[in-house]
Structures are given as C-alpha cells and as structure tokens.
Amino acid sequence: MLVVDDQELQRYGFRMLLESLPETEAVGEAAHGAAAVRMAAELRPDVVLMDIRMPGMDGIEATRRIVASGGRSRVLVLTTFDLDEYAHSALRAGASGFLLKDARPAELLAGIRAVAQGDAVIAPALTRRLLQEFTDQLRPRRTTDSAEDPRLSQLTDREREILIAVGKGWTNGEIAARFVLSESTVKTHVGRVLAKIGARDRIQAVIFAYDLGLV
Amino acid sequence: MLVVDDQELQRYGFRMLLESLPETEAVGEAAHGAAAVRMAAELRPDVVLMDIRMPGMDGIEATRRIVASGGRSRVLVLTTFDLDEYAHSALRAGASGFLLKDARPAELLAGIRAVAQGDAVIAPALTRRLLQEFTDQLRPRRTTDSAEDPRLSQLTDREREILIAVGKGWTNGEIAARFVLSESTVKTHVGRVLAKIGARDRIQAVIFAYDLGLV
DNA sequence: CCGAGGGTGGTACCGCGGTACCACCCTCGG
DNA sequence: CCGAGGGTGGTACCGCGGTACCACCCTCGG
Structure with a gap:
C-alpha cells in the first residue's frame, strides 16, 4: 500500500x-x-x-x-x-x-x-x-446529430433507416429482404437519399454515414 | 421502490x-x-x-x-x-x-x-x-492494427494504396487517373484486394477501411 | 540464370446500382 | 374535402463494378 x-x-x-x-x-x-x-x-x-x-x-x-x-x-x-x-x-x-x-x-x-x-x-x-x-457510443446517435447536419434532417424516417442499412454494406436486394420491400422501392429510397445528402453513389453514402457516426 | x-x-x-x-x-x-x-x-x-x-x-x-x-x-x-x-x-x-x-x-x-x-x-x-x-474504444487505432489484422498484412503496398483510395470513395476511373494507371489495372488491383480481405464488393472494402482506421 | 511475385494492361461478359419516369395509396393538416 | 408529402411499386435503360481469363515486364533472391 x-x-x-x-x-x-x-x-x-x-x-x-x-x-x-x-x-x-x-x-x-x-x-x-x-x-x-x-x-x-x-x-x-x-x-x-x-x-x-x-x-x-x-x-x-x-x-x-x-x-x-x-x-x-x-x-x-x-x-x-x-x-x-x-x-x-x-x-x-x-x-x-x-x-x-x-x-x-x-x-x-x-x-x-x-x-x-x-x-x-x-x-x-x-x-x-x-x-x-x-x-x-454503443447505440446509434439520435436526434442530436440530425440537427448538426442539415442534410440528415431532410431525410424522412424511412430514408434514414435506408441510409443506415446502406451504411452497413447491404445491397438493395438485402435491404428489400430485411425490410420486406420490393427492390424497386429500395432503389427509389436510396435514390432519394443520395439526392438529399448530395452523394454520387452509395459508396459516398456509406462514407457519409460513417462520418456522422450513424453506423 | x-x-x-x-x-x-x-x-x-x-x-x-x-x-x-x-x-x-x-x-x-x-x-x-x-x-x-x-x-x-x-x-x-x-x-x-x-x-x-x-x-x-x-x-x-x-x-x-x-x-x-x-x-x-x-x-x-x-x-x-x-x-x-x-x-x-x-x-x-x-x-x-x-x-x-x-x-x-x-x-x-x-x-x-x-x-x-x-x-x-x-x-x-x-x-x-x-x-x-x-x-x-477511446484510443485511436494506429499502426498496431496493421499487425493485428492478418488480412491487411497480406496486401502489397500497391494494393494498400488502392484500398485507401477505394475507402475515400473514388471510382475505378478516378483511381486510375490519380495513380496514372489504366482502369483495367485498377480493376485488377481492386479485385485482388477484395479477395484478400474477404470483401464482397468495394462497399464492404470501404467499411473495412473505416473500421481499421485507414481513412 | 531462372523462377516467383508484384505491377500493369487487356478482353469479354454479366449483374447490380442508379436514373428517369410514372402510378397508387395513405395520412394529415388547411 | 382536397392537396401535399411520404411510402410503396413498377418499367426501361445505361454504365460502372466485378469476375475470369490471359499476357507482359520488372525486380530480386536462390
């Protein structure tokens, strides 16, 4: 001692x-x-x-x-x-x-x-x-960050879910299966997410999600 | 109570x-x-x-x-x-x-x-x-991880450069332009990187790079 | 000197991702 | 009651990404 x-x-x-x-x-x-x-x-x-x-x-x-x-x-x-x-x-x-x-x-x-x-x-x-x-640190960040980044707050709840799924590396088909949607619907959502956050493709969406700590 | x-x-x-x-x-x-x-x-x-x-x-x-x-x-x-x-x-x-x-x-x-x-x-x-x-969780990941993850150590120097470029969200064409390579060459490198790190597509490579703190 | 391995480049082919539309339903607020 | 917006689903089309090959060059160590 x-x-x-x-x-x-x-x-x-x-x-x-x-x-x-x-x-x-x-x-x-x-x-x-x-x-x-x-x-x-x-x-x-x-x-x-x-x-x-x-x-x-x-x-x-x-x-x-x-x-x-x-x-x-x-x-x-x-x-x-x-x-x-x-x-x-x-x-x-x-x-x-x-x-x-x-x-x-x-x-x-x-x-x-x-x-x-x-x-x-x-x-x-x-x-x-x-x-x-x-x-x-364990749980996904919630409303706080949404306010921080104006691009995130533009997303609807569904679109945010989709963004997180994209961030996890899931394909449109996988997302469709897990959310019980058609792949067309997923494509529509992903397309809108990309437009709203200003991402060229889903890869930049993944990076965006990582940078904001969504995944 | x-x-x-x-x-x-x-x-x-x-x-x-x-x-x-x-x-x-x-x-x-x-x-x-x-x-x-x-x-x-x-x-x-x-x-x-x-x-x-x-x-x-x-x-x-x-x-x-x-x-x-x-x-x-x-x-x-x-x-x-x-x-x-x-x-x-x-x-x-x-x-x-x-x-x-x-x-x-x-x-x-x-x-x-x-x-x-x-x-x-x-x-x-x-x-x-x-x-x-x-x-x-607090301490930043550094060189230690390179040794920790056997998949990374399998990569050649060139492949590691390519992986980082992929992690930045660059397309094959952009990587080719910046590294002054043909797009075919980039594809070959990316393909080998994916195989070595066990990634399905470049998106999972991006996630891999992020998780290891390469980008 | 030769073989292995890394780096580069090419061709051919397929499929998923992404865009551009359109359509329909539901909910909710004016 | 109606219009806006969100969620869903579809068609058509293009291009990039990815795979499977093959080929050639260079460097370096046995």
Missing part, C-alpha cells in the same frame, strides 16, 4: 484509516508524483492511493508511469474534484479506480479491497456519466 | 432489507417482467430492483420498457450472474446500475441510494471489464 498526496495531514488520515485494517501490511508515503513512481517500483505495493493535484509530476502522469512499468501495482485515484476531465484522464492513464475523498470510510475501504482484488471502482457520481458516454 | 424477482423468498429478503431503511417508503413487488412494467407505470417508484432471469418477459426487456416509458423510475439490476452479456444488455437497456446479489447489504444499500440520487453503480467485478472496453 502506498499513499501519494502532497498534504501531510491527508496522508496521515489515510494512514490511520488503513492501519485499522487487518489485511493491510506496510504503508509507504510519497508527497509527489516522482517519488510515487520511484517508491512504487521499490515497494511493489498492491494498491497505490493517488491524489491528482500535486506539485511537479501530477497524479495522472504518475499513474501512467506506474501502470506502464508493468508491475502488479494498481492505482486507485482519490481526489476532491469530481471533474470529468480528471476522471477521464486518470482512467485512460490506467487507473483501476476513481473515488472522491469525501466518500465515507466504508466506501473507501470497499474500494481499496476491490482494487486489491483486481476489480475496479468508480465513484457513483462518475459512473453515471461514464455509463452515459459508454452507451452513447 | 419496486422489487422484481420471480422467487418469492428473494423478494421477501429484499423487502426486509429495504424496510429497515428510514428513507424507503412503500415497496411494491412483481414476479415477472410484464407485471414489473405495469407496476412501474402505476406506482412510479424511484428505484426498481430488477432480476434478470424470470419466466416470460425477462428483466432486460422489462428494463428497456420502463426506461423507454420516460418515467422517473431508475432501474438497478441485481443478478446472481456476472456474465458480461447480461451486464451489457442491461446497461444498453438503460439500467442505472448492475450489482450482484451476493453483494453485502451495505453495498446494496449504498447502490440503491446512489441510484435513487440519479447516480449509477456497477459491481466492481464488472467495472473492470467495462473500463477496459471503454478505454479500448
């Missing part, structure tokens, strides 16, 4: 909390990122409690280096700020968790245990946003 | 746990998805505790409908299985949380509180995988 924070009082608080746990062995301390990276390499702690805002190398960069070093250490970022930017950066840097310092001790301890076991934890307030983004 | 589970004993357990909370008011119960959807519409509970495996309409579908109905109800999925499939489906269906039934009561309660407040919770064991996928 390694506690990284530039404020001594804060380190002291964590230390007290951690030493109350039966399973926690030694606790190392570091006051800034560079020291954290060095001590993580020496002590090889299971878990590193990492503050973000620190003079010199910040917690994000320190996390990146510790994770990149390939050791078994897992980093749990603890910060007073619930800013999205920080959380994102921390998670991209390879942190196994992101909690707020104002979490109750029980939550904090549960989080530490989870990270020690190889799981991950994220503060509930952040989980919602993360989930939001995640599902946004 | 609405508890949805096909096992009466399980519902009883949750009920006992929930009624011990000061902030919890009434608790409704449903034994299958259809009843859950109906009761959610009537009772308008803050939180719905949803089991996945149930006879008839399962928890995923019930979640989808409750969320789609636009009410204020938030769904916390509770299941004995930590299978990725379930979790993904549940989250895509719009669930605000996904916890395992074997979580300790304190975690469960914390999860319910978080969801009631509009936050989201995910079981630590799942968070790790979700994070993994999330960060995988």
